Amino acid sequence: MARRPPRAKAAMPALAIPRDTDTVEVRAGAQSVHLTNLRKPFWAELGITKGDLIQYYADVAHALLPHLRDRAMVMRRYPNGWNGKSFFMKNAPTPRPEWIEICSIDHGSDKVIDFPMIQDLPALLWVVNLGCIDLNQWYARCDDVDRPDYLHFDLDPVKGPRPVPFERVLETARIVRDGLAALGMPSFAKTTGSRGIHVYVPIVRGPTQKDVWGFAKRLSVSLEALHPKVITAEYTVARRPQGRVLVDYNQNAWGQTLASIYSVRPHPRAAVSTPVTWDEIDHGIAIEDFHIRNVPERVREKGDLWAPLLAAKGRFELEEYL
Numbered sequence: 001m002a003r004r005p006p007r008a009k010a011a012m013p014a015l016a017i018p019r020d021t022d023t024v025e026v027r028a029g030a031q032s033v034h035l036t037n038l039r040k041p042f043w044a045e046l047g048i049t050k051g052d053l054i055q056y057y058a059d060v061a062h063a064l065l066p067h068l069r070d071r072a073m074v075m076r077r078y079p080n081g082w083n084g085k086s087f088f089m090k091n092a093p094t095p096r097p098e099w100i101e102i103c104s105i106d107h108g109s110d111k112v113i114d115f116p117m118i119q120d121l122p123a124l125l126w127v128v129n130l131g132c133i134d135l136n137q138w139y140a141r142c143d144d145v146d147r148p149d150y151l152h153f154d155l156d157p158v159k160g161p162r163p164v165p166f167e168r169v170l171e172t173a174r175i176v177r178d179g180l181a182a183l184g185m186p187s188f189a190k191t192t193g194s195r196g197i198h199v200y201v202p203i204v205r206g207p208t209q210k211d212v213w214g215f216a217k218r219l220s221v222s223l224e225a226l227h228p229k230v231i232t233a234e235y236t237v238a239r240r241p242q243g244r245v246l247v248d249y250n251q252n253a254w255g256q257t258l259a260s261i262y263s264v265r266p267h268p269r270a271a272v273s274t275p276v277t278w279d280e281i282d283h284g285i286a287i288e289d290f291h292i293r294n295v296p297e298r299v300r301e302k303g304d305l306w307a308p309l310l311a312a313k314g315r316f317e318l319e320e321y322l
Contacts, residue, residue: 015121017055031099031122035129042081042133043270048292050081050131053264057128059296061121063304064135064262068124072103072115072138072145074257077131082266089130092116097126103142107255117142134193134265134273136257140209146254149205150309151212151318153220154248154258156196158232158240166195170281172231172245173197177278179223185316188306191287193265193273196245198258202308202315209254211322216249223247261306262299264292274298275305 018024023036038051057064075089090113092102101117118124118135127135139148155172157164173189176199180187188200203212220233224247232244240246251258259265263273267287274290290298308314 015058015125017051017058019049019051026125028122028125029120031097031120033097033122033125033129035125040081042078043268044081045268046270048270050129052292053133054125054128056264056292056296057124058121060262060299061124063299064260065118065120065124066304066310067261067306068118068135068137070103070119070141070143071117072105072113072142073118073127074115074136074138075127075130075132076134076136078133078266079131082133082268082270086266090115093130097122099123100126103138103145105138105145134263135260136263137260138257139252140205144205146208147205148203148207148209148212148252149315150200150202151216151252152198152200152258153216154192154196154198154246154251156192156246156248158242158244158246160242162242164243164245166286167284168230168243169196169245170284172227172247173199173281174278175223175227175231176247179219183321186308186314188275188309189278189281190261190273190275190306191271191285191290193259193263193267193271193287193290195287197281198273200306200309202311203318204315207318207322209252212318213249213252213254215318215321216252220247220249261309262295277305 040050042050078086103115224231224233234240259273269288270292272295
C-alpha cells in the first residue's frame with residue numbers, strides 16, 4: 001500500500017536549475033532535492049545536458065504531475081545519456097528520501113516490488129536525477145493496481161528494409177479514432193516521441209486489466225480485417241507483414257507500461273511524447289515537431305490537451321462491450 005505523508009496545498013513555484021555547476025541542492029516546496037552531474041551531456045550533439053533535462057521536467061511539471069500521481073513508476077535509467085546503455089529498475093533504490101511514496105505490488109510467488117510514485121515536484125526531480133529520461137507509469141492507480149482507468153493502442157510502424165512512412169501511422173490513428181467513435185468512445189492522441197502514435201480512451205474504472213486487454217485485442221483484430229493493407233495486429237514479430245502499422249493491443253497487459261504524456265524520449269532529436277489534436281493529425285505532423293526545447297512553450301500556450309483523461313466526467317463505460 002502507498003505511504004502518504006501530508007502534501008503541501010500551495011502550488012509549486014517555477015524552478016530554475018543552475019547551469020554553471022554540477023551539483024546543487026534545490027528547494028521544491030517543502031522538500032530539498034540533491035541534484036548531481038548537471039553539466040553531463042545527455043544529447044552531446046544537441047548541447048543538451050542532464051541539467052537541461054531536469055529543467056524541462058520542472059517546466060512542464062504542472063501539466064505532467066496529475067497524470068503520474070498515485071501510480072507505480074517503472075524506472076529506466078540512462079546514466080550516460082540517450083544513446084548510452086540503459087537499464088530498468090523497478091524497486092525504489094535505497095537509501096532514498098523519506099518523502100518518496102511507495103506503491104507495493106504483489107507479483108506472485110511472494111515477490112513484492114516497491115515501486116516509487118511521482119506525487120509532486122520533488123519526487124519528479126529525484127527520479128529524473130537518477131537518469132530517467134522517459135517516465136513509464138502503471139496503468140492503474142495504486143489503490144487497485146488491476147483496474148485501469150484508460151485503455152490505449154500503441155501504433156507502431158513495422159520494422160523492415162523499407163521504412164513505413166509516418167503518414168501511414170497517421171492514417172492508422174484516424175482509422176482507430178473512427179473505429180472508437182463508431183462505438184461512442186472518446187479518444188485522445190499523442191506522439192510516442194519515438195516512431196508512432198498512442199491513442200488513449202478514458203474509461204470508468206471497473207474492468208480488470210485482462211478485460212481491458214481483451215477488448216483492445218478484439219478491436220485491433222477487427223480493424224486489421226477491415227484495413228489489411230494498412231494495419232496489422234499480429235503478435236509474432238516474424239509474421240508481421242511489411243509496410244503495415246502495428247496496432248499493439250498487448251501493451252494493455254498487466255504490468256506493461258508506455259511512455260507517459262510529456263515524457264522526453266531517448267531519441268536523436270530529444271523528442272517528447274506530446275498530446276496532439278485530431279486536427280493536427282488530419283493536417284500532418286512529425287515526431288520531430290515536438291521536442292525538449294519547444295514543448296514547454298506549447299504547454300503554456302495550449303494547456304494540457306489531455307486534461308479530459310483526468311476528469312471524472314466523460315469516461316466510457318467499457319463493461320457493455322465485455
